[in-house]
Amino acid sequence: MFLTEYSSAWIIVALLLGAGYAALLYHKRSSPWGKNWQKALAAVRFLWVSMLAILLIGLLMQQFITRYENPTVVFAIDNSASILLQEDSAKINETLNSIQKTAQNLEEKGFDVEFKTLNNLENDSIQDNSDKINFNYTSSPISDLLRNIQSEFENRNLSNVILLSDGAYNQGLSPDISPYSFSLQTIGVGDTIPKKDIILKSLFHNKMAYLGNQFPIVAEVTHTGFENREVTAVLSQNGRTISTKKVKFSSNQNDLKSVEFLVKATSKGIQHYVVTIVPQDGEFTTQNNTAHAYIDIIDSKEKILLVAGAPHPDIKAFRAAIEKNENYKFDIYLPYLRPTELEDNYDLIIYHQFPDKMGKPLPILEKLRKLTSAELFIIGAQSDYNAFNSLNTGVKIRPLGNQSDKVIPFWNSNFSKFYLTDEQKSRFASYPPALVPFADYDISPQAEIMLYQRVGNIQTKKPLVVMSEQNGKKAGIWLAENTWKWRLNEYAENKNQEGYDALLSKIIQYLSTKEDKRRFRVSPTASQFSTSDGVTFDVEVYNSIYEPLLGQNIRLEIKDEDEKTRTYTFTNNSSPFRYSASALSEGAYSFKATTQLDGKTETSIGQFTVKEIKLESLNATADFGVMRRLAQQNKGNFYTLNNLQVLQDSLQNQVPTPTVFRNEQLSEVINLWWIMLLIIGLASFEWGVRKFQGGY
Structure with missing residues (x-):
């Protein structure tokens, strides 16, 4: 059957077009080729022009294709290591050989047979040789195995699934938590008596x-x-x-x-x-x-220094939040009250209302700013706004008198430097008001507002906390005073200070994290891998202007605890590039990667660990209760190795019933090669006759 994308009336128009074209060309009574050829050529011209016009209006050919699908029997094999802990390997191999023969008999009767394992071994190799199944999988996600079968065979002719397992799952959901969409027979292996x-x-x-x-x-x-x-x-x-x-x-x-x-x-x-x-x-x-x-x-902690002109309750709140993290070494420097011997450098310096109005902070500030590449400025009533504005932090404060506003924070949903959880952000709404300068603010394009000021129920666009980076130096500007009340209030309501501490922790992490300027970087994708998986590395190589550089020859050396070295060589042919080394045994490893850039050897080093997952050895007792429930819930029966022959006989007695699928298929006639060949043939025939008869 033929259909069109447009009205069928266009077919009549196409036929009229072909007839008109033929009449226009062959209406003359006199011609060099005689009356009969005149009619034949007119008919040919009518045919190929009409056909071409019909194709252009989107002619579709409707076909119904009938397909027969044989019923499929799936053997799902739990090849976890616990199977051989509970059952003799010879008996397991004997069972697999028996299942393999049953599968061959089913195929001869007209069934399709597939084998599935926990680690998705190749179906053909298992079906041809049961020795290909190694019972060494490190976990037993039985529910995942059955769910994958259900998903793969959805809307297909799945006759039966036969599960061979001990029923002892240790990963994923309980396999009997809900029924499946197929008939399930279960074969229990192992011993249900707890082992000593x-x-x-x-x-x-x-x-x-x-x-x-x-x-x-x-x-x-x-x-x-x-x-x-x-x-x-x-x-x-x-x-x-x-x-x-x-x-x-x-x-x-x-x-x-x-x-x-x-x-x-x-x-x-x-x-x-x-x-x-x-x-x-x-x-x-x-x-x-x-x-x-x-x-x-x-051996080293991140060093954080807080500088203040005078004590303040906010400082105590900052200290409590920061010292919760053992990775930080926190010091306080009060230059007017308690001189402190400063270190050579700091990962972050926090200036609490400093520079201030009380003393002469600028010489001290000039010295301090040379000791760090990251700063956090806490603004308050004692801050010297003019001195602060001269520091090029990305924020300038233009006070409108000596007044202050009472505000609470709300999160800028467009902030992208880092994130807080919804639970942490929700706590801001119950914070008591903090004091901020009543002022206008100039924010540089390199700065990004993290928190806005909310005055009562009005959400303003004035900044409360800003993150900025100017000339390669990170700065945070915290424009609120008396935020110690936030932490106190949060504990009173929630018995913890998770929101406040997370806010300050994320700010410190962002500011103190130094940009990686290396042109060659190799890092493991995780700090710990499993013995059953390969070890993978992310590889980055850049040219002098930090554009990705491909085609580099890279040498990777991995050394274990016994100083044994494995060497790998590869080329990064994409960006980003990930390299997978072979699976390693359990232990701690170090690695060294090298490549040549501009005639110099660049090196990247690091460490990682590989750990063996021993879930299977934690439970050496079979759970036939799970296997029985699975069979009962899914229109099947439970069998043991002792009565396996009953299952095999039942399968042999089944008669395969193919499923008939009738699918409608629409195809554009213009894409059929023989139609185009016919049109070209007709046009060529007309041209040839006219040429031979002297019409050109």
């Missing part, structure tokens, strides 16, 4: 500590079958025992004990600590007796 075992369940520690400080490493230990038994926990580093602790289990099954080790940070860099529970006779497995901690020991 001691399990180091988890390890808690900070990711970072400071050189010379003590920090805790806390291990949680549980057991099955070791009631009233005392075991030993050992903390070691580089094969050397640091500390041992005794753990006494009670008479309760699954008793959970915490063991705390206090460790002193004596070396810089990523330090690798190992906690081991000494194995006991009769343990089912010792794979879950060990856990690893990787802690980055750093």
Whole structure:
């Protein structure tokens, strides 16, 4: 059937156009080719001109395509490591071979068969050879496996899904939380009787500590079958025992004990600590007796100096918020009251109402500004506005008399330097008013307003907090006084000061973060990777004007704790570029990347850790309850390895019923090659006859 994009009346117009064109050309009675050829050529001209005109009005061809789809049977294999912890490998291989033969028989009957695993192995390789399945996957996201099957086979002829699993999931949702859209048969493997075992369940520690400080490493230990038994926990580093602790289990099954080790940070860099529970006779497995901690020991804190002409309650609030972060070393300098020996440089200097009206701050200020590349100015009643305006911070204050406004903050939704959570921002509305200068403000194009002033219920466009960068130097301008009341009020209402502290913390982080001027940068995409994944690096290379530079030959050396080095060479062929190294074993690693830029060797170094995920060894007991519920909820049956033949017989007795799909397909006739070939052929025939008969 043919359709048109426009009215069918246009087809009549196209036919009239063809007829008119033919009549115009061949209406003369006398011609060099005779009467019969005259009529034939007129007919040919009518045909190809009409056809061409019809194509131009958008002629569509409607087709109905019938497709038959065989029913599909999917074998979903839980290939997690816990399977071989619970079941003999020979029995598992025997089961897989049996399933493979069943799959072949189903295919011979007219079923399509597919295999799915937790890590999405190639279907063809599994179906041809069950030995391709390795039971080493580090977790059991059974629900993800089933949900992926449901998504992939939506609106398809899915006859049956057969799940082989121990039912012990440790990632994602419970697989039986809701029914699926297909029939599900389940095969339970493993032992439902709890094994006698001691399990180091988890390890808690900070990711970072400071050189010379003590920090805790806390291990949680549980057991099955070791009631009233005392075991030993050992903390070691580089094969050397640091500390041992005794753990006494009670008479309760699954008793959970915490063991705390206090460790002193004596070396810089990523330090690798190992906690081991000494194995006991009769343990089912010792794979879950060990856990690893990787802690980055750093030697320097970010130095923050607060300068003020006089004490003020705001200073106490700033200090409390800043000193919550152990990464900051905070000092106060009162030049008129308490001289302090200054350091050579600071990551950030906060000027509280300084320069002020009381003394002669400019010589002091000139000295201080040379010690940092980031500044935060707190403006108040004692601030010298003229002196402040001369500092080129990106904000100029033009006071309208000696008055002040009472305002509360509200967030600028267009601010892009950093973000606060909605919960943190919502707390601003309940803050008591703070004092700001009653003034007009000049904001430079390089400055960005973070907080606006709200007077009562009126949201003004006057700035309250501004972030600026002038000539490569970052500056923050905090135009409010008595904001200590904000922190106090927040604690009274919420029992914490999360909003205020987050606000100040984000400002400090932004101001104290230095711009990376390196032309060659290689950094791991995470500080910690899994042994089952490859280690990936982000690679950036720039020319002298910081445009991305491609085609660089890069050498990457990765060194483990035993000083063994792996070397990789590659070329960055895109921007951004990410390089994936091979998967590494558990441990702490350092890396060094080098390339040549303008005849010089550029280097980028760093550290990362690789950790083995041991979720599978934490539970060596099968959960057939989950497998039974899955089958009951999804019109299936539960089987064990002992009655697997019943399932196989049931599958063999099924008769495949193909599904018929009838799809409508519309295609533009102008895109059909044979139509265009016909038009060209007719036009060529006409031209050839006229040429041969002397018409040209």
